[in-house]
Each structure stands twice: as C-alpha cells, then as structure tokens.
Amino acid sequence: xTITPAPERRTxxxxxPYARGKRSPVTCRLKCADACSHAAPNAxxxxxxxxxxxxxxxxRALLGGLAVGAAVVVVGxxxxxxxxxxxxxxxxxxxxGGGHGAGKGLSFGPIAPQAAATDAFVVPDGYAWxxxxxxxxxxxxxxxxFDPANQSPEQQxxxxxxxxxxxxxxxxxxxxxxWWWGRHKxxxxxxxxxxxxxxxxxxxxxxxxxxxxxxxxRAIERAAHGMSVVEVRRRRTGEPWEYVPDSRSNxxxxxxxxxxxxxxxxxxxxxxxxxxxxxxxxxxxxxNCAGGTTPWGTVLSGEENFHGYFRTAGTGNDAxxxxxxxxxGYGWELDDPRFDARNAGYENEPNRFxxxxxxxxxxxxEAPVKHTALxxxxxEGANVILSRRGHAVAYMGDDERFDYVYKFVSSRTMRPGxxxxxxxxxxxxxxxxSLYVARFVGDSPAGEIDGSGALPSDGAFDGRGEWLPLVxxxxxxxxxxxxxxxxxxxxxxxxxxxxxxxxRPEDVEPNPxxxxxxxxxxxxxSRGPSGTEAATEPNPRNTNRDxxxxxxxxxxxxAAALTFRWNLLLVAGDPATNAxxxxxxxxxxxxxxxxxxxxxxxxxxGNLWISTDxxxxxxxKCDGLFKVPLSGRERGRVQQFLSVPAGGETCGxxxxxEDRMVYVAVQHPGEDGSFxxxxxxxxxxxxxxxxxPPGAFAGPRPAVVQVWKD
Numbered sequence: 001x002t003i004t005p006a007p008e009r010r011t012x013x014x015x016x017p018y019a020r021g022k023r024s025p026v027t028c029r030l031k032c033a034d035a036c037s038h039a040a041p042n043a044x045x046x047x048x049x050x051x052x053x054x055x056x057x058x059x060r061a062l063l064g065g066l067a068v069g070a071a072v073v074v075v076g077x078x079x080x081x082x083x084x085x086x087x088x089x090x091x092x093x094x095x096x097g098g099g100h101g102a103g104k105g106l107s108f109g110p111i112a113p114q115a116a117a118t119d120a121f122v123v124p125d126g127y128a129w130x131x132x133x134x135x136x137x138x139x140x141x142x143x144x145x146f147d148p149a150n151q152s153p154e155q156q157x158x159x160x161x162x163x164x165x166x167x168x169x170x171x172x173x174x175x176x177x178x179w180w181w182g183r184h185k186x187x188x189x190x191x192x193x194x195x196x197x198x199x200x201x202x203x204x205x206x207x208x209x210x211x212x213x214x215x216x217x218r219a220i221e222r223a224a225h226g227m228s229v230v231e232v233r234r235r236r237t238g239e240p241w242e243y244v245p246d247s248r249s250n251x252x253x254x255x256x257x258x259x260x261x262x263x264x265x266x267x268x269x270x271x272x273x274x275x276x277x278x279x280x281x282x283x284x285x286x287x288n289c290a291g292g293t294t295p296w297g298t299v300l301s302g303e304e305n306f307h308g309y310f311r312t313a314g315t316g317n318d319a320x321x322x323x324x325x326x327x328x329g330y331g332w333e334l335d336d337p338r339f340d341a342r343n344a345g346y347e348n349e350p351n352r353f354x355x356x357x358x359x360x361x362x363x364x365x366e367a368p369v370k371h372t373a374l375x376x377x378x379x380e381g382a383n384v385i386l387s388r389r390g391h392a393v394a395y396m397g398d399d400e401r402f403d404y405v406y407k408f409v410s411s412r413t414m415r416p417g418x419x420x421x422x423x424x425x426x427x428x429x430x431x432x433x434s435l436y437v438a439r440f441v442g443d444s445p446a447g448e449i450d451g452s453g454a455l456p457s458d459g460a461f462d463g464r465g466e467w468l469p470l471v472x473x474x475x476x477x478x479x480x481x482x483x484x485x486x487x488x489x490x491x492x493x494x495x496x497x498x499x500x501x502x503x504r505p506e507d508v509e510p511n512p513x514x515x516x517x518x519x520x521x522x523x524x525x526s527r528g529p530s531g532t533e534a535a536t537e538p539n540p541r542n543t544n545r546d547x548x549x550x551x552x553x554x555x556x557x558x559a560a561a562l563t564f565r566w567n568l569l570l571v572a573g574d575p576a577t578n579a580x581x582x583x584x585x586x587x588x589x590x591x592x593x594x595x596x597x598x599x600x601x602x603x604x605x606g607n608l609w610i611s612t613d614x615x616x617x618x619x620x621k622c623d624g625l626f627k628v629p630l631s632g633r634e635r636g637r638v639q640q641f642l643s644v645p646a647g648g649e650t651c652g653x654x655x656x657x658e659d660r661m662v663y664v665a666v667q668h669p670g671e672d673g674s675f676x677x678x679x680x681x682x683x684x685x686x687x688x689x690x691x692x693p694p695g696a697f698a699g700p701r702p703a704v705v706q707v708w709k710d
Contacts, residue, residue: 033308161199167652263372274345290381302379442537451542453580513606584636670700
C-alpha cells in the first residue's frame with residue numbers, strides 16, 4: 001500500500017474502549033447541531049415490528065414470494081440482467097492476504113485498516129494520489145491564492161468552499177451522447193470536464209486564528225457553504241486532472257445565491273416571508289450533503305441538517321424537525337433576521353430549507369431550483385433511475401434516527417438526447433409527480449429478532465415492502481393534510497401513514513447495472529433503550545453503533561413499482577470483535593472491517609463502493625472507501641481501497657474503473673484540532689516550522705482527491 005504521512009512522526013494514541021456515538025463532538029455540534037444529544041425527533045407511535053410480524057405470512061401471500069431473484073433494469077431500449085444474488089464460500093481473500101482485485105472491476109490489493117490517529121491518505125500498492133482542488137483555492141476571477149491570515153467574505157465567495165461532500169466530474173460538453181449517472185457513454189470523462197461538489201458545513205476552530213472577529217468569521221463561513229462548479233483538464237484519460245482557476249464555467253453557489261422554488265408547495269402560504277411574499281424565491285442553500293447526477297446531466301443536492309442554522313419559537317412541527325428556541329451553534333441569527341424565525345415575517349424561513357436542489361452545470365447563469373415535490377426533510381441526497389416507461393424515479397433517505405426511506409416518481413417521462421428542447425423538458429421532471437415512503441416487513445418470527453443481530457432461522461434478514469403514498473399526481477393521500485402540508489411537513493405525513501423507522505438512512509442508490517437499490521443505514525445508538533423502538537428485522541440490532549446496508553429489489557424489476565423485496569446485504573462492524581456482523585454469507589475472517597456506511601457508489605461492473613463516516617469512534621479506525629461485489633462467489637466480500645487522514649470523512653465517491661481512477665471528497669480532516677494545534681496537515685503536509693508555500697496551509701484543508709493507477 002502507499003502511505004503519505006505527515007512529515008513529523010506522531011505517537012499514536014492508545015485505543016480507547018469503543019465509543020457509543022458516531023463522530024467527534026466538534027463535528028456533532030457543527031454538522032448536525034448535536035442531534036444525537038437530544039431525543040430523536042420521531043415520537044410517532046408507528047406500529048412496532050412485533051405488532052406487524054404476525055401478519056408477515058399474510059402479506060407474503062398477498063404480495064408474492066420472498067426469494068431475491070435476478071433483477072432487470074430498463075434504460076430506454078437497453079437492458080442489463082443482474083447475476084444471481086446467491087453467495088458462495090470463497091477459497092481465499094481478506095485484507096490480510098489473497099490476490100489482487102477479487103471480483104470484476106478495479107484491480108487492487110486491499111489495504112490494512114489504519115489506526116484512528118493516523119494522519120495519512122493511504123491507497124493500495126501501485127496507486128498514487130493528489131488533490132484536484134482544496135478549500136480556499138481561487139476559482140473565480142479576482143480570487144487570490146489562499147491565505148489563512150487574510151481571508152474575507154468576498155474572497156471566500158471567489159474560492160472553493162469548505163467541507164466538500166457530493167462529487168462528480170461531468171463531460172465538459174453536454175451534447176456528446178446520452179447521460180447515465182453522470183458518465184458519458186462514448187469516451188468516459190474525456191480530457192476536459194466539470195467538477196461539481198457540495199460544501200456542507202464549516203469548522204471555525206480550524207479555519208481561523210484569533211485575528212478574526214466573530215462577525216467576520218460568520219460571514220466567511222456563510223460564503224464557504226453551498227456548491228462549486230469547476231472546470232478540470234488533463235492530457236489524456238487515466239491521468240490526473242488539474243483545475244482551471246479562471247474558467248468561464250466556474251461557479252460558486254452560497255447563502256446569497258438566489259434559488260427558484262417549484263412544485264406544488266411553491267407560492268403557498270407556508271413558504272412566504274416578508275422578504276419573499278411570493279414564496280417562490282429563496283436566498284441560498286446550506287448543509288448540502290450528498291446528491292446525485294441525473295440521466296439528463298444536472299446535479300441534485302440534498303439540504304440536510306438545516307435545523308442547526310435557525311432559532312425558532314419551538315412550536316407546531318418544529319420539534320419534529322429538531323428546531324428549537326435556543327441559540328444556534330453558527331450564530332447567523334445575530335447577523336441576519338431570517339435565521340431567527342421568531343422575528344415577525346420570518347416564521348416560515350426554515351420551511352424554505354430541507355429540499356432537494358437541482359443545478360445545471362452547463363447553465364451558469366440559470367438559478368438553481370428547490371423541488372418541493374420531493375418533500376422536505378433532512379435530505380442526504382437524491383438519486384434518479386428511469387422506470388420501465390421512462391419516468392424519473394428518485395430515491396431518498398432522511399438522515400435521522402428512526403426516520404424513513406422515500407421515493408418520488410415523476411408524472412412525465414424523460415425525453416432522450418441533449419437538445420435544448422429535451423433538456424428544458426427533462427429539467428421539469430422533478431416538479432410534478434408522486435411521493436412515497438417505505439414500509440418494510442420481515443418474514444421471521446418476532447422472537448428471532450432479539451436485538452443481538454443474530455441471524456433468524458431462515459439464514460437472512462429479509463422480507464417484503466411497500467411504498468406508501470403521500471402525494472399521488474398532485475393529490476394528498478394523507479388524511480387531514482393538504483398537498484402543501486404533506487410536502488412541507490413530510491416527516492409528519494410519513495408518521496401518519498405508518499412508515500418503517502430506520503437506523504439513519506443516508507445514501508439511497510440504485511445500481512445502474514442491475515436496478516437494485518441500496519440503502520446505507522449509518523447507525524442508531526438510540527434503538528432499544530426504554531421508550532424507543534427495539535430491534536426490527538430491517539434494523540436488527542439494539543444500540544446499533546456500526547450500521548448496515550439494505551438491498552431492495554423492486555417488483556417486476558420496475559423502479560415505479562409499489563411493492564418490493566428486501567434483504568440486508570451487510571450488518572457492519574469489525575468481525576474480530578463483533579459477533580453480530582454479517583457480510584451476505586461471505587466468511588467474516590476474509591473481509592475488511594467496516595463501520596458506519598454513509599455514501600454509496602457503483603463501478604461500471606455493478607460493484608458497490610461504500611464510504612464511511614464514524615469509524616474512529618466505533619472501531620477506532622480511520623474512515624475509508626470499500627469495494628463490495630454483489631454477485632457470485634465474492635458477494636459480500638468487503639475490501640478496503642483507501643483510508644483518509646485523522647478526523648476525516650470519506651464523501652462523494654466516484655469510481656471510474658474504465659479509467660482506473662477513483663475520486664473522493666475528504667471532509668473535515670483534523671476535526672478535533674485547532675488552528676494553532678492542528679490534528680491533521682492534509683493535504684499540503686507542510687512540515688511544522690517550515691516556510692509555507694504560497695497558496696498552501698500548515699493545517700487541514702478539505703479537498704477533492706483523485707487516485708489513479710500509477
């Protein structure tokens with residue numbers, strides 16, 4: 001393996017007993033406003049699993065068989081047949097041994113897991129890495145080289161933002177063939193592209209020294225949120241990219257950027273404020289987490305932990321969204337009245353966040369759109385696949401303990417091609433349609449789901465499911481709630497219809513090769529204690545620290561179906577110390593330990609790739625990126641591809657196996673350090689005490705990293 005350490009030698013911290021939570025207290029405060037230190041917002045009395053398990057057999061008879069068979073996805077006239085999902089016991093492998101590249105796709109020897117204090121970006125032997133772009137790099141004309149002692153709100157608005165999350169590199173010219181998951185079907189990503197990424201949140205403790213006053217810091221932080229579009233170039237495919245600092249295609253979206261609101265809730269009373277009496281224009285986007293690239297070549301971004309930016313009266317539906325009458329960690333309410341919803345005329349401002357955002361990287365002068373038809377909650381992201389008839393189907397997760405998995409089906413169908421007319425039409429697909437929430441039902445006796453994670457007698461956590469309607473073709477399906485109420489208070493509507501409470505469903509990704517859908521449930525340490533829901537078959541562990549991955553097979557192999565089959569692909573953790581782990585039947589001693597699955601991606605061969613967020617506080621390892629084959633003898637074999645530096649999180653993975661390249665967004669490296677005493681020096685790795693080159697930093701910088709076959 002290739003390790004790029006910090007220049008100085010560091011004494012590794014002793015391994016502490018396993019933490020109960022997911023991540024650093026610093027990140028908890030800044031990223032999600034200490035969500036886990038408060039009671040879970042979902043206080044609904046939805047049916048507990050044990051109440052519905054007795055009906056599993058009747059549901060089985062009603063909805064069909066439980067076997068997970070082959071799936072077929074239809075993309076226009078193209079079809080791809082999934083191989084069998086049955087696992088077989090392999091004869092070799094594991095991160096400590098075996099050959100290279102088990103399973104099809106990118107070939108590599110799995111790396112060893114890295115201790116949580118390791119300040120290094122680690123890749124397999126034969127691979128190299130370097131950043132494409134870092135926090136503070138200038139991307140718009142007038143932007144200066146990054147200087148941590150001389151930042152300003154105006155400069156940050158001209159620079160690459162902080163804590164990059166969702167990531168993709170799109171072909172520079174939009175009219176070169178058809179799109180599918182942001183990949184060009186003719187020649188991959190070519191030699192000129194558009195890098196698109198989110199900027200989720202900021203950490204002033206490592207961004208600023210003591211020379212900045214609080215108001216200036218807050219203004220810089222507001223400019224560091226949002227999204228970036230940046231042109232990148234390279235000499236030939238398979239080689240690393242360089243970004244173009246002053247390209248006309250470059251763009252920064254931040255809290256001052258105007259967004260257009262569309263869909264059924266646009267213009268309704270619930271979205272109007274004194275600053276926007278029309279209820280159709282919003283300034284800014286914030287806490288943008290994961291996302292997705294649409295088949296028509298736009299990028300979707302999820303507004304996630306928006307509750308951490310607003311002070312409210314704490315009444316009505318505020319508690320269901322984590323909103324409360326308390327000072328926020330960011331303090332933006334001190335600078336802008338709209339962030340204090342107690343102010344007259346701004347009561348609805350929080351309702352204008354928590355949406356799926358769509359941005360067209362090829363139209364830099366076009367206002368991004370907030371799509372109300374997809375509902376309002378803590379969106380991790382949204383990922384689109386086409387149904388058999390060509391409807392756009394978007395899968396989404398609500399990243400909260402005991403919250404839900406959703407899908408949206410467009411009313412209209414996608415038009416092929418990239419003509420101006422087709423693009424105008426396709427960019428309206430997410431404006432009208434039907435919104436559903438998932439109910440999962442297991443097929444095992446209630447007594448066999450005891451919270452330990454032990455497999456039931458049938459050898460699998462699996463069952464049936466159905467998509468419960470919330471809005472269908474513009475009509476509310478929730479008693480006592482109008483369409484706009486369902487879409488603005490989607491969590492409340494999902495409570496009413498009895499959706500299944502999940503363990504923090506984050507990324508929900510359809511596989512472009514098979515059409516199967518994968519849900520990363522990161523963890524839920526609140527499951528099981530008195531007063532909360534205990535283990536269920538789709539969430540089989542109490543005090544679930546390590547998370548799991550759900551596999552969904554839509555009935556009739558159609559993304560627009562209203563019923564599905566499901567099973568747990570992985571029950572995560574370190575199998576050396578955790579007996580409750582499960583890897584689709586693959587031998588536990590032959591896998592890389594993995595905890596807290598977060599973002600998901602696929603390579604051209606249909607292998608699943610998982611990035612993690614939280615391993616330092618669960619299995620005491622740095623977070624990383626892992627490959628998991630989904631078929632044949634290798635199904636369930638977790639193999640670690642890379643490890644990010646101390647305190648960092650792996651985000652936005654892009655796997656280009658044809659190009660033999662991998663891209664990740666490294667977020668919050670050195671999260672527990674300070675400006676004066678950094679925990680990480682990634683990615684510049686300036687030697688302590690040495691002169692700092694222009695544009696570099698002696699502390700941590702979130703960055704987009706490329707890894708290639710050396």
